[in-house]
Amino acid sequence: MRRVGAMIDGTGRRAAVAAAAALLGAVAASTLAPAQDQVPAAAAPIPAAAALSPASAMRIAVLPFDTLGDAAAPVDRIRETLSNKLADRRVALLDDQTLLSFMRRHRMRYIGGLTQEMGRALQTETGALAVLVTSVDLYVEKDPPKLALTCRLVSAGDQARILWMEGAVLAGDEAPGFLGLGRIVDPAVVRERVTARLADSLARYLSGAQGRLESAPSRTRGARRFRPRSAYRSPEPPPAGSGPVRIAVLPFSDESTTRHAGEILSLQILGSLARAPGVEVVEPGIVREVLLNARLIQEEGPSMPQADLLRSLLNVDVVLFGEVTEYTETGAGAAEPEIDFSVRAIDTSRRQVIWSSVSHGRGDEGVVFFGLGRVPTAHALGREMASGLIGELLPAVQRAS
Amino acid sequence: MVDRRGDARARARRVTACLAVLLTLAGCATSDTRSTFHDPNMDFSLIRSVAVLPFANLTTTAKAEERVRDVFMTMLQATGAMYVLPPGEVARGISRTSLANPVTPTAEDVVRLAKNLDVDVVITGSVLEYGEVRSASATANVVSVSVQMMEGQTGRVIWSAASTQGGIGAGTRIFGGGGEPMNVVTAKAVADLLDRLFK
Numbered sequence: 001m002r003r004v005g006a007m008i009d010g011t012g013r014r015a016a017v018a019a020a021a022a023l024l025g026a027v028a029a030s031t032l033a034p035a036q037d038q039v040p041a042a043a044a045p046i047p048a049a050a051a052l053s054p055a056s057a058m059r060i061a062v063l064p065f066d067t068l069g070d071a072a073a074p075v076d077r078i079r080e081t082l083s084n085k086l087a088d089r090r091v092a093l094l095d096d097q098t099l100l101s102f103m104r105r106h107r108m109r110y111i112g113g114l115t116q117e118m119g120r121a122l123q124t125e126t127g128a129l130a131v132l133v134t135s136v137d138l139y140v141e142k143d144p145p146k147l148a149l150t151c152r153l154v155s156a157g158d159q160a161r162i163l164w165m166e167g168a169v170l171a172g173d174e175a176p177g178f179l180g181l182g183r184i185v186d187p188a189v190v191r192e193r194v195t196a197r198l199a200d201s202l203a204r205y206l207s208g209a210q211g212r213l214e215s216a217p218s219r220t221r222g223a224r225r226f227r228p229r230s231a232y233r234s235p236e237p238p239p240a241g242s243g244p245v246r247i248a249v250l251p252f253s254d255e256s257t258t259r260h261a262g263e264i265l266s267l268q269i270l271g272s273l274a275r276a277p278g279v280e281v282v283e284p285g286i287v288r289e290v291l292l293n294a295r296l297i298q299e300e301g302p303s304m305p306q307a308d309l310l311r312s313l314l315n316v317d318v319v320l321f322g323e324v325t326e327y328t329e330t331g332a333g334a335a336e337p338e339i340d341f342s343v344r345a346i347d348t349s350r351r352q353v354i355w356s357s358v359s360h361g362r363g364d365e366g367v368v369f370f371g372l373g374r375v376p377t378a379h380a381l382g383r384e385m386a387s388g389l390i391g392e393l394l395p396a397v398q399r400a401s
Numbered sequence: 402m403v404d405r406r407g408d409a410r411a412r413a414r415r416v417t418a419c420l421a422v423l424l425t426l427a428g429c430a431t432s433d434t435r436s437t438f439h440d441p442n443m444d445f446s447l448i449r450s451v452a453v454l455p456f457a458n459l460t461t462t463a464k465a466e467e468r469v470r471d472v473f474m475t476m477l478q479a480t481g482a483m484y485v486l487p488p489g490e491v492a493r494g495i496s497r498t499s500l501a502n503p504v505t506p507t508a509e510d511v512v513r514l515a516k517n518l519d520v521d522v523v524i525t526g527s528v529l530e531y532g533e534v535r536s537a538s539a540t541a542n543v544v545s546v547s548v549q550m551m552e553g554q555t556g557r558v559i560w561s562a563a564s565t566q567g568g569i570g571a572g573t574r575i576f577g578g579g580g581e582p583m584n585v586v587t588a589k590a591v592a593d594l595l596d597r598l599f600k
Contacts, residue, residue: 199433223514230587232478255464303493322487325468340584342471344487353487 021070058206060153061094061128062086066112067137068260069148073139078149085199091206094128102126112263113285114154114159123156126134130155130204131231133285136139136298137167137264138379140331144172145187147194148379150267151269154273160283164205165271167383168197171260174376192285202386225366225373225379227388231357234397237349238317239355243294244280247273248287248314250321258378259325265341268382269320272329272390278398282314290314301344304351311348317383318354318397326360336363337378339385355396415512436466437597440559444550445598448521450484451477451550452491452514456526457504465531469546473526476591482599486518492520500588508556522559523551529581531565536569541580544590550598562597566590 015324062083065075086093102125108118114131117369122128122316131154138148148169155161170193184190222336238245249270254262269282274281290313296306301321311317326340338361345355363375375381439445453474458466470488478485486494495503498513504525506514511523530545547563567586580586 062455207592229584230472230476230479232475232481235481255467298489300492301487301489303487303489305493308487323471323597324466325471327463340468342475346487353478353485355477356478356485358584360582 005264005349007118018156021355023125037310039194059092059098059127059158060086060130060132061122061185062132063099063111063125063134066133067139069138073136073147075136076196078136078147078191079134080193080200082149082151082199085195086202089199089203091199094126098126099128108122110285110288113288114156114160114283115285115289116160118160118285119154119156120158121159132264135267136262137260137267138169138329138377139189143185145184145190146171146377147187147190148377149194149198150264150271151198151202152271153205154283154285160286162274162281162283164202165274166198167268167271167379167390168194168201170194185262218233224388224391226359226361226385227392228357228359231392232353232355233392234347234354237284237395238397238399241317241350241399244278245318245399246280246282246314246316247318247320247345247397248282248316249273249284250287250291251284251320252322252324253299253301254327255323255325256327256340258327258329261324264379265324265327265339265345265378265382265386266322268379268386269322269343271383272386273320275391276394279394282316287314302346304346307346307348307351316348318345318347320355327382328380329362330376331396337375337381338362339378339381341385342390345393355393357389357392359385359389421528424559436535436561436563437600438558440557440562443559445560448483450486450488450520451522451524451547452494452518452520452523453488453526454491454495454503454514456528456546458531459527459529460531460540462531466526466528469531469544469591470526472584472587473546473548473591473594474586474594475544477547480595480599483521487522490518504586508551511551511556512553521553523553525549531587537573541567541569541573542583542586543588544583546590546594549592551565560598562594564590564593564597566593 008208065079067073067075070291078186081094100147102122106121107119111133112135113133119131122131132151133154134151136148137150138146139144141165148167150167152165153163155163170190172190176183179244249266252266253261254260270284273279290310294309294313296302296309298306298321302310302319307319312318320343322341322343324341326338328334330337340360342358343355344353346352347354363381367374375384403498436583453470456466472483474488494514498517500506500510500514505528506523506525513515515523526546526548528546530543532542533540534543543565544564544567545563548561549558550560551557556579557563566589567580569580573580
């Protein structure tokens with residue numbers, strides 16, 4: 001009897017120990033892992049030899065940063081940090097004095113993109129071959145500090161084309177670790193890490209180590225999780241043709257309570273599209289210039305004659321537009337980020353809607369154990385939702401082979 | 402013999418009790434006031450294109466009509482049964498036909514608009530309720546929408562339906578919680594309307 005009792009006790013103890021170990025493992029995983037989903041593909045610093053490759057000899061003008069977030073961010077300090085990080089990685093930059101005098105000379109006030117004319121002048125007068133356009137999408141200085149940046153490299157000269165695009169976001173409390181030891185309270189640390197990620201990614205692209213497709217977003221787990229809730233995709237593929245499909249992403253209309261939510265989300269969709277194969281996205285600076293010059297006001301999206309006009313002026317096959325109805329960042333009053341938006345795409349040659357979708361996501365969606373897989377910021381959530389959208393949208397816009 | 406009779410009585414008592422419980426539960430169930438009209442003379446399979454006009458907002462929530470219309474247009478197009486004109490094109494049609502009140506157009510307005518946009522039917526709608534409802538300590542989201550489909554050639558109403566989804570159910574009342582999110586409730590209401598259109 002005693003033996004049987006001892007055996008039962010022993011089994012129970014082993015089970016309790018195993019359960020405790022499993023619990024500890026799960027807690028450790030939940031505290032260490034959440035950051036993985038939000039970190040862009042770039043992470044490791046490039047070797048010096050790669051940085052010295054001929055591609056990195058491209059001279060880049062770093063434009064002053066655009067602020068899309070609610071709070072007034074120290075854009076100059078963030079820009080300086082990113083410039084230093086790029087210089088450390090031996091990326092050739094145009095000096096600030098030359099860039100500022102060029103901007104003054106041409107009365108260049110718009111810093112959210114590059115127009116054709118400005119790109120041409122910049123290359124001729126300064127010798128810069130590309131421009132780095134950056135927006136500060138989120139900035140919170142108080143604990144927990146948060147920072148989100150979106151960067152894209154646009155070629156100067158005759159054709160302003162998007163060469164590389166990446167976003168990086170970090171919240172101080174997104175990976176607190178054991179007893180909160182991994183928590184970041186200093187905004188300078190957040191700034192350093194975010195800019196380092198972007199600088200690494202750009203340097204890797206310039207060295208030729210990273211192709212445009214390296215971080216193709218549609219394959220990630222998060223992208224599958226945040227696919228559109230309801231969607232229509234035209235059963236007919238676009239007519240076969242030569243070259244990539246040219247897409248113009250129009251500024252999204254913003255019905256949310258967050259300032260610039262439409263711009264932030266359209267940039268994230270633009271980024272996901274830019275990384276997709278068989279697609280060429282028109283630089284937003286050029287789209288903006290055309291919309292202004294043609295006086296195209298599109299409150300509810302473009303009409304067919306407006307789509308025709310965009311086709312002739314921008315030579316685009318597809319026009320993509322949308323509306324953001326909710327964009328809630330964590331913080332004041334909201335425990336979880338939440339985004340709600342709709343997207344439509346018109347095939348300009350067939351004059352038809354080829355895509356229509358409604359997306360909705362929350363940071364804690366599908367999270368069951370210990371916050372594992374939780375998306376901590378609206379910026380990161382928008383990135384995942386944009387990836388999920390583009391993964392579904394691509395077959396509708398890619399040419400039939 | 403005596404035992405068998407006793408068993409039969411006990412079984413009868415159990416059945417009666419079960420019936421009583423079922424009747425009580427049926428009485429507690431909320432009534433779904435469904436109201437649908439289908440024109441019996443209309444062949445709905447012939448409809449190829451549709452213009453969805455801006456919805457009327459009868460709630461206190463700003464932009465509720467735009468959110469519901471957006472979901473309705475996408476889900477209607479996702480059925481693949483008909484082509485839904487993009488909202489910008491509908492706005493152009495409204496502007497070109499100078500519709501004084503696009504939310505509640507007259508039959509003549511509908512004919513003019515359908516001709517201008519080259520669509521078979523025009524849909525109008527109203528958002529009657531959109532937001533949170535409270536009862537004691539329980540809260541939940543509720544959406545109530547009504548839509549009408551009008552034939553482009555005559556301006557006649559050929560389909561009309563209303564749906565209410567969400568609200569405080571028995572589960573929310575007993576166990577608490579905030580009910581389903583607004584977007585889920587909206588999608589349910591629209592799905593319910595579309596189910597009834599294609600029934």
